[in-house]
Amino acid sequence: MTDAQPIAAKSPVDEVPPTGRLLVLGVQHVLVMYAGCVAVPLIVGTALQLDTRTIGLLVNADLVVAGIITLIQTLGIGKILGVRLPVVTGATFTAVTPMILIGQNFGLPGVYGSMIxxxxxxxxxAVPFSKIIRFFPPVVTGSVITIIGLSLISAAAGLIAGNDPTAPDYGNLSGLALAGGIVLVIILITRFVRGFISQIAVLTGLVIGALVAIPMGLTDFSGVAETPWFGVSAPFLFGAPEFPIAGVISMCVVMLVIFAESTADMLAISETTGERLSPGRIARGLAADGFSGVLGGVLNSFPDTIFAQNVGLVQLTGVRSRFVPAVAGAILLLLGLVPKFGEVVASLPxxxxxxxxxxxxxxxxxVGIRTLHKVRFEGTNNLMIVAVSIGVGMLPVVAPSFYAKVPGAFEIIVGSSITSCVIVAFLLNLLFNHLSWRRPAADPVDVGSAAAIRHAAEPRSDA
Structure with a gap:
């Protein structure tokens, strides 16, 4: 038919790569976020003096919930849950300190009751929060994404050199050389190789690094043989949930921070993929985060958020299909049900x-710096917003004991670099760019911000 309308091209987000490539890219996503994902149950379990077997059950539950929420975020459940973008979710570090404090005062039943x-x-x-997206322009989201990346670099340093400067093997030259070699391999592959191999540069670096680590004596897979093939913790493993008021309030504050983090990451992945976000779509993504709190509370896990490192991986590889992280979600679920597979990954040096x-x-x-590039600085106070929010956000990173004498409830907020950065950037943006009595005659509103807001809020058929 000559008058037929042309068929709209499929979005790169909805494309399905060939099976082999799909699996390999999915594995790469898992390897990128696995250490960060399981770090939360390890830290919380150790702080609450749980035995090794119980901590192992927390790790399994953590992977199961991360896999389920990742599948929901990537594939969606109707118009109820899921942003349907290439994102991977995992346990958020924002909840670590509050959960430890609640656990020390009220026990794990209080932790999981508060989480539910x-x-x-x-x-x-979720829906009301999505309506205030105009208060998260690039000057805010760019600052937050930047501080997320900067705060995570300290975690990478701890993995490479160790976390105890007094330990004899801290900063061991063999470890530094191995990590430097992996960085060099990834750079060389990215620079000189094209096609699929270039897209799995991070995975290739990990595999090469693991093989090199074997003759160096840095690997220990002895725990793999002792780990059972199948196992998962029973719901409400620690007894019926309890609901202490202080714990509930703390975890609700944590949920607000998780929403701010996830909103920034969703906007970042939207920029990376070119996929427009409606408020309804953002609300479904946030609702999935909320559901992770309920599911985690039942299954002895932790609230999830979108992992920024996987957003960075999408940026690095250019692979924008949401089905790649969906495969990662299925792998996480499998790892949670088959602890032996997870032990292999956990045994990487x-x-x-x-x-x-x-x-x-x-x-x-x-990615955060690139987002800030869209901000208008001339004739505005946006430079002050960025400077103060990043400065305040970096304090807990460069001086972990900076807020040691702050009252516990307040420390939950200011002791997190991401939380403090979100709050400061949000409030300063309101002060300088939304309170008309402070705005000079010349329009200081960030034109990049306005464009981003219109772009994000543009209605879609799935809104």
């Missing part, structure tokens, strides 16, 4: 994971 209430709270406020992580976390920082 915060998840319900997140489900209820710290310098190997840290070397690859250094590039990924720095890439997140670069």
């Amino acid at each position: 209430v915060s998840g319900i709270f997140g489900l209820l406020i 710290g310098p190997v994971v840290g070397g690859a992580g250094l590039i990924m976390f720095a890439t997140v920082t670069a």
Whole structure:
């Protein structure tokens, strides 16, 4: 028919790569975020003095929930849950300190009861929160994404050199050389290789690093044989949930911060993929975060957020299909149900994971800087917003004990670099760019911000 309308081209986000490539790219996403994902149950379990077997059950539950929420975010459940973008979710570090404090005061039933209430709270406020996207222009999201990447670099340093400067093997030259070699391999592949191999540069670096680490005596896979093939923790493993008021309030604050983080990451992945975001789509992504709180509370896990390092991986590889991280979600679910597979990944030496992580976390920082490039600085106070928010956000990173004497409830907020940066950037943007009584006659509003807001809020058929 000559008058037929042309068929719209499929979005790169909805394209499905060939099966082999799909699997390999999915594995790469898992390897990039695995260490960060399992670090949360390890830190919380150790701080609450749980035994090794119990911590292992927390790790399994953590992977199961991360896999389920990643599948929901990438594939979606109708018009209820899921942003349908190439994102991977995992346990958020924002909840670590509050959960430890709640656990020390009220026990794990108090932790998981508070988490369930915060998840319900997140489900209820997802739509209202998505309506205030205009208060998250590039001057805010760029600052937050930058601080996320910068704060994660310290985690990469800890993986490479160790976390105890007094330990005899801290900063061991063999570990530093191995991590540096992995960084060099990834750079060379990215520079001189094209096509599929270039897209899996991070995975290739990890594999080469693991092989090199074997003759160096840095690997220990002895725990793999002792780990069972199948296993998952029962719901409410630690007893019926309890709901202490202080714990509930703390975790609800955490959920608000998770929403701010996820909103920034969704906007970043939207910029990377060219996929427009409606408020309804953002609300579905946030609702999935809220659901992770409920599901995590039932299955003895942790609230999830979109992982910035995987956003950086999408930027680095240029692979924008949401089905790639969907495969990663299925792998995470499998790892959670088959602990032996997870033990293999967990046995990778710290310098190997840290070397690859250094590039990924720095890439997140670069994405934030690129977002800030869209901000109008001339004739505005946006430079002050960026400077103060990043400065305040970096304090807990460069001086971890900076807020040691701050009251516990307040420390939950200011002790997190991401939380403090979000709050400061958000409030300063309101002060300088939204309070008309402070605005000079010349329009100081960031034109890049305005364009981003119109772009993000443009209605779509799936809104």
